[in-house]
Amino acid sequence: MNIKKSIVIRVRIVFLILCLCACAIVYKVVRIQFIDGDRWKKISKERRIRYQPVFATRGNIYSDNGSILATSLPFYRVAFDPTVADAETFNAGIDSLSMLLSRFYRDKSEDYYRRKIKNARHDGRRYLRLNSRQINYQDKKMMAQWPIFRAGKNKGGVIFEKVEKRFKPFGLLAERTIGFINEDKNGAGLEFSFNNHLAGTDGEALFERIAGGNKPIYDGTEVKPQHGYDIKTTIDINLQDVAENALYKALERTDAEYGCVIMMEVKTGEIKAIANLGKTKGGYIEDYNYAVGNQGRTEPGSTFKLASMMALFEYAPDVKLSDSIDTGDGRYRIKNTIMTDAKNGGYGMLSVQEIFEKSSNIGVAKLMEQHFSSNPQAYVDYLNKFGLNSTLGFQMDGEARPFMKDPQDRTWYGTTLTSMAIGYEMKLSPLQTLAFYNAVANNGVKIQPIIVKEISKTNTVIQSFKTRVLNEKICSDETLKKLRSMLEGVVENGTAKNILSKDYKVAGKTGTARKVKNGRYVMEYSTSFAGYFPADKPKYSCIVIIDSPKGVNVYGGDVAAPVFKELADKAYARDLAMHKSLRARVVPNKDSMPGVEAGSLEDLTYICNKIGVSHHPNLTEEEWVKVEPRMRSLDFKPNPVVLNKVPDVKGMTLRDALFILGNQHLDVKVQGAGKRVKQQSLEPGTDIAKNAKITIVLS
Structure with missing residues (x-):
């Protein structure tokens, strides 16, 4: 009886608790919904709406x-x-x-x-x-x-x-x-x-x-x-396109690991083209900025010999280009190492000029030993004076810091001086090497390269950039004269004879540096060519790097220099200011009519005035004209060049034709031999398609 009563009491208590809970829930619902409803709606909206x-x-x-x-x-x-x-x-x-x-x-x-x-x-x-x-x-x-x-x-x-x-x-x-x-x-x-x-x-x-x-x-x-x-930016899209195409072809041909090209104006320091291509499974792509960054910082090899010779001429100005050095049979012992030259059997007796032209390691090493062996610090001090141990303060992030040894370093050995003299035991980025070569082209004024020249908003310039002078005079005028002679000799008589041009002079230096893997030098090379053109009045400086090319001919003159030549040719063809004046080629002759059919109005007018031929320009505002003979006179008819239309270059010289077609972004192929264009594959006046190609035939 007591157990039953106890159970009933417990059930009633549970029932009452449930009723109370139910009432509490109903009360809470009513309060939230009706009494505090506006408050909670406001909070909900505040949480849904935010800045x-x-x-x-x-x-x-x-x-x-x-x-x-x-x-x-x-x-x-x-x-x-x-x-x-x-x-x-x-x-x-x-x-x-x-x-x-x-x-x-x-x-x-x-x-x-x-x-x-x-x-x-x-x-x-x-x-x-x-x-x-x-x-x-x-x-x-x-x-x-x-x-x-x-x-x-x-x-x-x-x-x-x-x-x-x-x-x-x-x-x-x-x-x-x-x-x-x-x-x-x-x-x-x-x-x-x-x-x-x-x-x-x-x-x-x-x-x-x-x-x-x-x-x-x-x-x-x-x-x-x-x-x-x-x-x-300072980038010229036409030169950039040429640089990338030329570099890509060279990399594919040699199966190289990567390559880069930098081209800039000598006076302004404005970079006009900068191409970087690295090898991938699918070909070559712009995977890293080798021209500026740490991965492109390498031992420069023989292109650094220019800095060594500059230090030599500054330290010993009595050294003449005609002075002779015996380079022997191509093998030279320095301490416990053997230095070699590229030519089997050696070059024998060479002048200082020839040492540079042939890029004789032994010749440069002997010159450094003769003048700096007792005072290597003087050599390093000159390199520092040239700014080769400092960054350029380039506008783009990631510029590599040069690595340059000092006689106080623990890693300075008895062979370090001669190794540095030929471009080893140091590291420079291609841009830093180019800035040094540009200083030689720029009458000794070393300037900071720039790639951005304006920041603007809605056609209003907010900030403009101009190149900064890093060294007002990197060396004496006498030293510059010697260096320029040697650089021109490399192209005329030395390791870069294959890029000699009849239209303009090139000055430069080849480089072929062995690479280091696992702490040892291996039979792989970083090839390069650095220089400027036209050599007699420099407009552009340029450097080309081709890393780890494969094949038989893997020297800088064989691999990197042709890329330089292709870019220089295109730059020269589209820049009339660099061309040799026609005035020097005209021979006065009043008894004959000039054999011209088309060309620049300014040039043709000068020719006619010089040889006394009557001419009648019908539209003097046009830059390009066609020529029609009229008895003893010439009529100039307008030959306008319209953007995105195929120009008429028939009758023009190859130089003028390349200039016009290049500015129209046409890929030009030349056939035949002669002085003037006889035929062109694309009809004048038609629209230019993307990546269009044109063939011109000379006669």
Whole structure:
């Protein structure tokens, strides 16, 4: 009886507790829903609505002539608030809109889009992303005219979410130089180095968190983003294209590991082309900035002999180019090592000029021993004076720091002086080597290379850059005279005779340095050529590096120098200011008419005046003309060159034809031999297709 009564009591207690809990839950629900409802709705709205960044449009990167190298193009994602449109507008347009969406995206049926939109409207969803695929601006304009959408954002509910993508109109041209920047703000090239200017300042606006995404709320409190500045580079897209193509062909031909080319103006320090290509499984791509960064910092080899000879002439100005040195049979013992020359059996007796022209290691080593063996610090001090132990302060991040030994170092051995003299036991980047050669071309003034010359916004220059003088006089005029003679001799008589040009003079030096692997020198080479042109009035300096080429001829003169020559030829052909004046070639002769058919109005006018031939220019504003003989006179007819149209070069000299066709971005192939163009494969006046090629026949 007691047990039964006890159970009943316990059941009643549990029942009462459950009733109390139920009453408490009902009370809480009523309180939340009715008494505190407004408060909780406010909190909910505050948590759904928050300020989010509105990203600024990134600035453009331009070439030296204003062509766009990188820009941000707008793309859009299409979203929809199906609750905005009134019933009449929605019902009248839903079928057509669903059909258009299905046909445009081609991923779902018309019925799928109709059900998706109607269900969202029925459920009161205020944000519906119709498709994750991004559309361009033209597609956006088209879709804005579709049923329901044409009513606009406020009455139709369409939402075009802007997404910007970086676009490079010239594709892979100068890809590594232009560079990139990722979401973590890491990157390379100009995009990374000038990110603070290009990125701009983000704004902010209110966004409401809704199922499926975030919907912007324009309540007047939004802060507009400040778009990024534009930067104008010194890059010449035509020379850049030539540099990359020439480098690519050389790398493929020799199966090399990587290569780089830098070309800059002597006086201004403006880099006109900078190409970097590394080997991958699929070919060669711009995978690293070898021209500037640590991976391209190597022992320069024989191109460094220019610095050694500069130090020698400064230290011992009485040394003459005609002085003789016995280089022997090509083998020379220095302490416990044997130094060799490239020629089997050696060069024997050589002058100082010939030592440099033939790149005799033994000759340079003996000269260094004669003058610096008792005072190696003096040699190193000269290198430091030349700035070879310092960075250039280049505008792009990642410039390698030179490595240069000092007699106080523990690693300075008895052979270090002679090793350094021929470009070993040190490391320089290609850009640092080029800056030194450029100083020789620039009358001894060493300047800082630049690649960006302006930062602007809406055509207003915010900041401009000019090259900075690093050393007003790197050496004496007498030393410069000797060095220039030796550099010209390398091309005329020495290791780079294969790039000798009849049209202009080249000065430069080849380099072939053995590479180190696992602490030992192996039979792999880094080949190079550094120099400038025209040698008598330098306009451009240039360096070419080809790393680890394979084959029989793997010297700098065989591998790197031809790339220099191809780039120099194209630069010369398109720059009339570098050409030899026609005035020096004209021989006065009043008894004969000049055999000309077309050319530059200025040149032809001078020829006629010089030899006393009457001429009648019918359109003096035109730079290029055709010539029509009239008894004892010549008529000049206009021969205009129109952008993106095939020019008429028939009758012109090869020089003029190459200049005009090169400026029209045509790939030119020359056939035949002669002084003037007889035929051309593309009809004058027709549109120029992308990557078009033209063949001209000489007669």
